[in-house]
Amino acid sequence: LIHLLTTEGLPKRILTQILDRAAEYVAAGEAGNKKFATLAGRSVFNLFFENSTRTRTTFEIAAKRLSADVTSLNIQASSTAKGETLLDTIHNLEAMGADLFVVRHAQSGAAHLIAQHVQPGIAVVNAGDGRHAHPTQALLDMYTIRHFKGDFTKLRVAIVGDILHSRVARSDIHALTTLGCPEVRVIGPKTLIPTGMESLGAHVYHDMAEGLKDVDVVIMLRLQNERMSGAFLPSTHEFFKYYGLTPEKLALAKPDAIVMHPGPMNRGVEIDSAVADGAQAVILPQVTFGIAVRTAVMAIVSENQRGRGAQA
Ligand code: CP
Secondary structure, X not given: XXXXXXOOOOOHHHHHHHHHHHHHHHHHHHOOOOOOOOOOOOEEEEEEOOOOOHHXXXXXXXXXXXXXXXXXXXXXXXXXXXXXXXXXXXXHHHHOOOOEEEEEEOOOOHHHHXXXXXXXXXXXXXXXXXXXXXXXXXXXXXXXXXXXHXXXXXXXXXXXXOOOXXXXXXXXXXXXXXXXXXXXXXXXXXXXXXXXXXXXOEEEEOOHHHHOOOOOEEEEOOOOHHHOOHHHOOOHHHHHHHHOEOHHHHOOXXXXXXXXXXXXXXXXXXXXXXXXXXXXXXXXXXXXHHXXXXXXXXXXXXXXXXXXXXXX
């Protein structure tokens, strides 16, 4: 693994390696050891062309834990606004000594494009590209599920809401099926579920009562309004009525089911506050685990890049 661009096609061995390494960082943090020299003298550039609270901040914390020099470019105030292309921006940051780019972009494929054009030795980590992939979100989701539920091979997982526009849903489905989860369900209205879900290994439900029955994990997604145009835009009131997770709907899942959400949440649209703040929600632990998972990803891709350099 020299870049992390998607969970699609990543073998179980690599997913597990990342989760195990993240577990080491969690344990080290609990023992009071939060700082490592792994990226000392290395420059990490956070490039967020789309808004972010959790991903951007936890990548920054993770890079600092690895002792990297971190620069988070303020894209709104950068020369992108003057028409500079993505690749010209990247090449200029390479000229400043970048070693690792963390990239979020509204265009699907942006991180792949950058990875194809960076100099050897520079790693690219996809922090979310369009509706395509959000691999570190999927990895922190897998970490959270493993932490609370253990063995993937005994789990029923439901992903609920706007699957069509969700990079998280796609990345989660790839990771869950690779890790051996026998039953992944997607639940949502017909207009918000893309074709081809069955070929990815996910079963489609349009009814919450059927889809949530006996599941171990519920992953709620928000309506990604920024990626929708007129025909797809549901009424939030209607959406909540049929697909919003209330305590009554959650009662259809297993009694010990956990509730996850990548954030940001829209309370009263896809999730009721009584669930979001309830005993079964593990939404804030997801955020905390995100630091260790992103620390693991940056450490592993950097070590592998260095390994390649040593072999060359
Ligand atoms: N889950 C997630 O990607 O959140 P942010 O958009 O706040 O980074």
